[in-house]
Amino acid sequence: MKGPELCKVTDNRLIAGGMYKLRLEAPNVAGNARPGQFIHIKVPGDRSRLLRRPISIYDACHKKGYVEIVFQVVGEGTRLLSAVKTGDFLDVLGPLGNGFSVSGDTRHLFVVGGGCGAAPVKFAASRFNFTGRTCFIGFKSGDAAYDLQEFENSCDSLLIATEDGSIGYKGLITEVLEDELKRNLPDLMLACGPVPMMKAIQQMAEKYRVPCQLLLEERMGCGIGACMTCACAVRDDEDGFIYKRVCKDGPVFWSREVMLDEA
Amino acid sequence: MKGPELCKVTDNRLIAGGMYKLRLEAPNVAGNARPGQFIHIKVPGDRSRLLRRPISIYDACHKKGYVEIVFQVVGEGTRLLSAVKTGDFLDVLGPLGNGFSVSGDTRHLFVVGGGCGAAPVKFAASRFNFTGRTCFIGFKSGDAAYDLQEFENSCDSLLIATEDGSIGYKGLITEVLEDELKRNLPDLMLACGPVPMMKAIQQMAEKYRVPCQLLLEERMGCGIGACMTCACAVRDDEDGFIYKRVCKDGPVFWSREVMLDEA
C-alpha cells in the first residue's frame, strides 16, 4: 500500500444534472482497483475542510493507468471537486475497502444502482465479464441519467427506470427489479443507492432468497479502519448487533447481515 | 466607499529574490488611491486563513484602472499570493488608511525605503510630482533590489545602498541618508522599512529637525478602524502615550509622535 498520492486530473465534465465524471492519472490506484472499492479524496482549494471524501471507483484501466469516478454535487466538497480542471492535481488515497465478491461459479448476476450509486455497480458489471449480467439503474429523471452507452456496454441486458418516466420505465427501479425476480432469479445481486432503495432490495433478497451484497455509505474519517467513525450495524448472534467499519469491513456487506435501520 | 471587490489579476511576476509585483484590474481602488495607503487582500486558496493581508499600493493608474503592489514572501499568505496567476481573482478591500501628507509648499522631499518598504515611498515620490525629490532605497543585496528604473523615473535623484555592496553604497541606506542630511536638509522626509531603520530615521529626524512621516506596519484585523487590534503607541501629554490604530489613524504617522519601542 502507498500513502496519499497527488494525481493529475485528465478530464472532468458534467455528464448529467449535477453529476460529474472525473478521470485521474493514477497508475497505483488503477493497478489494484476492484469493483466496490473507493478512493478517498482531499477537498481541493479549501484547507478548512479537513476530511477526505469517499467516492466509488467507476472505472479503472490498469494498462492506461487511469481511474474514473462519477459524483454528484451535494455539498461544498463535491462542489469544489466539480470545479477542478484538467491539469489540476488531487490528493488521493486508495483504492480502499473490500469490493464486491463474485465467486467463479456465478452464472447469472443482477446489478442494481440508483443515481450516483449506479457508478460502482457499473464497474462491477463490466469487470465480472461473463454472460448473464443484467443491469438495473434508476434515476429521478432523464436529466439525471448518465453515460447510458457505457452501462449498455457493461452488461448483457440493461433496464432503466426514471421516477418521471422521461426515460425507460416510469417508477422506481426496484419495481422493475421485482418484476424480473418474479420471473427469474440470479445467483447474486449487487446493489448501491439511496437508503430507501437499499431497504427495498434487502427485503426482496430475503423474500426471493437471492444472495445479495449492498454497498453502504457512511460519513468517514480515516478510510483505512483505524478511527471507528464509519460504523454500520451488523447482525450478531450474541449481542443482537455489533458495529462494523464501512471503510474497512465494507463498504460492501452481505444484505442479510446489515441492519439498515441502525445505520 | 465600497465593500470588498473581486479584482482580476493582470500580471504577477517575480522581480527580485522572494519579491513579487502584482497588478490588479481595480478601477475603484485606482481612482481613489493615495501614496501610503494600502489594500487589504484575502488570502487566495486557503479558507482556513481568515485575515486579510495589508499591502501598500506601489502604483495606481486612474485612467487605466489598475493598481500595483510589491510584496515579499514571508509566510504562507504571501506565498499563496505569489502563486496567483493572470486571470485569477483576488478579494480586495481598499484603498485604506491615511496616506502621506505633503503640503503644497514642500519644495524639497526625501523619501526613504528599505526592502518592500521602498514600494509605498516610490508611489509617494512619483505622485508628488515637483522637482527636488531625492529617493533613498536600501536592500540586503543586489538580488533583493527591484524595479530600479521605475525608482529612477519617480524622483530627481536616486541613492541606493546594499548591505553587501553588490549595488550602490555598501552599508545601510540610513548612513547614506545621514551623509545627505549633513549637507542639505529637506522640507519633509517620508520613510518606510524595517523597525531598526525606522528608529534610526526617527532619531535623525529629531537630530536634524526635519519633519518626517513614517509608514508603520502592524498585524491587523478589519483594516477599517473598528476592531482596535492594530495598535501603535503614540505620545500623549496627559497619559504618556495612547494607542492609535495603524489602519485608520495611520499607517502614516509623524515621526515625532510614534513610540517605536512600545509598538
Added chain:
Amino acid sequence: MRHNMEVAICGIKFKNPVIAASGTFGFGSEHAGYIDLNRIGGIAVKGLTLEPKKGNQPPRIAETPSGMLNSVGLQNPGVDYFIEHQLPRLKGYDTRIIVNINGNTEEEYCMMAEKLQGKPVDMLELNISCPNVKQGGMAFGTDPDTVYNVTKSVRAHAGQPVLVKLTPNVTDIREIAIAVEEGGGDGISLINTVLGMAVDAKSRKPILANVVGGLSGPAIKPIALRMVWEVSKVVGIPIVGMGGIATGEDAVEFLLAGAAAVGVGTANLISPTACIDIVNQIEEYMRINGVEDINELTGGLIV
C-alpha cells in the same frame, strides 16, 4: 410572500436577528461607510469601562486555523465619553443599541448601568468575562454565585433589559446560565472568546504580546452551538447566540439550537459588509426552505 424577520428579545423588537457583536464593530461609524446600519437588527458597541482604558501592548491579533486570537484588552474611551460623543450619532440610526459594559468590581458594573439609565440605549450587555480584581483575577463569569450576585445588582441599577454575556471557559455553562436567570437577568448572550495562545516556532515567541488571547471565528462554532443548545434546555430567558457565524446558514444553525437572535463578530473583521450579507442569506434560506416566520426556527432542531 413576505417573510417575517422580526424577533423580540426581552420585549424589545429587533427588525431582524442579526446583531453586530461587541468589539468587532466599534461604535458603528466605520462600518457605516460600507453598509446601511438601518438594515441590521442591532449593534452591540465596543466593550466600555468606567474609566477610559489604554488596552494591551501590540501585537494584539494572531491568525489561527479558521480562527483568530485577540488581546485588545478592552481599549475604550470610557462610558462617559461614549454617552457624550458616540451615542448621539448612534441613536440616529433605526437599529437597536446594546451597550456592552465591563467592570472590575460589582460596583463598577452598577455605576455604569446607572449612568446609562434614561439614555437612548435599548439594552445592556453585561460582559462578565473580564478579570475580577476583587476575586484575585478569577473571571467573574466562572463562578455561579458571583454571576448570580452581579446579575442581581446590575438588574437593580439598570434602566434597560440586561443581557448577561457568558464566557465559554467554564466546566458547565448550564449552571452559569441558571445563575443568570435566577439573578433576574433578562437574557443571555454567548459565547465570548475561548482562551487560546499562538506561538511562532521560528522566533520561539508567543505571537501576542499578552501571550494569551481570545479565540473567535469559525473554529469555535461547534463549541458555541453546543453551549447555546445546552443553555436553551435549562433556561427560559432568550439567548443571543454567537461564535463563528460567517454565513446565513451558520446563523440559522444557532437559531435551531435555541437562540432567539445571533451575534456576528469576527466576520465583521473579514468583510465590513458581513452583517448585511448574513441578513440577506438568512432571507434566502427562508425563501428556499419556505420559512415564513423566523421565530419558527428558534429551538427548532429535530432530535
Added chain:
Amino acid sequence: MRHNMEVAICGIKFKNPVIAASGTFGFGSEHAGYIDLNRIGGIAVKGLTLEPKKGNQPPRIAETPSGMLNSVGLQNPGVDYFIEHQLPRLKGYDTRIIVNINGNTEEEYCMMAEKLQGKPVDMLELNISCPNVKQGGMAFGTDPDTVYNVTKSVRAHAGQPVLVKLTPNVTDIREIAIAVEEGGGDGISLINTVLGMAVDAKSRKPILANVVGGLSGPAIKPIALRMVWEVSKVVGIPIVGMGGIATGEDAVEFLLAGAAAVGVGTANLISPTACIDIVNQIEEYMRINGVEDINELTGGLIV
C-alpha cells in the same frame, strides 16, 4: 551533525517525541500498512474499557471549520481481548506502547491497571474524560478531588508509569493538573477533545446521532497550546501535548510551550503517513534552526 530526537518521559525513553494519539490509530495495524511503526516515538492505543463496548450510533463524525467532531463512544473489544489478541503483535515493534484506559468507576480503572501489570506495555494513559457513574455522569476529569483520588488509586495498582489525560472542558486546567501531580501521576497528557456540536441547517437535524461530540483538529490548537503552557507553569511532571498538531512546526510549538512529547490525533485520519511526516518535519526544523537536542526546545518559549 546528528540531531538528538530522543526524549524521556517518566524515565521511559522515546526515540522521538511523536506519539500517535489514542483513538486515531486503532491498535496500529491499519497504519502499519502505510508507515514503518518502528520510526514513531510511541503509540497510544484506542481507548479500552473493562468490558467490550459497542460504541454510539452513527453518524459518528462531522466536519467543522478546520476541525472535526467525533462521537465514537469508545467502541473497543475490551482490555482482555486487547491483551490476548492485539498486544502480542504490537510488542513486535520497536516503539513505545501506551495503553489508554477508561472506567465508569475508580474500581474499573484499577482493575484494568492490574490486568496490565507485567504485560509488555510501557505506560498507562488514564483517560478521565468519561462520565463518572458514581458522580451522576459528571466527567471524572472536571473535579480536582475526583482527579486526585482516581490518580492515587490507579497509581497504587499500576505496574507502569501513569499518564493522566485531561479534558479541556474545565474552568481551570491548572487545578486539575496539580491534583494529578499531588495524586502521584507520573505525567499529564492534554488535551482531549473539546465538547462541540454540528447542525445541518437544511434538514434541521444535528449531524451526529449523539447530538454532541468531541472537537479535534487544527481548530483547537490555540486552546491546547494555552493549556500546555498554563499547566507547564504549575507542575513538575512531564507533559505530552496534543490538539490540532498537523505539521512539524505545530509539534515544535507545543514543545516550546512546555511539552516533553506530542500526540498526533486527527492528522492520522487525514493522512495515514502523518506521524512520520511530522517526525521528518521536526528533524528538518532542527536542521534549519540549528537545534542539536530536541530537549532544548521543551519549555523554550521566549516571553
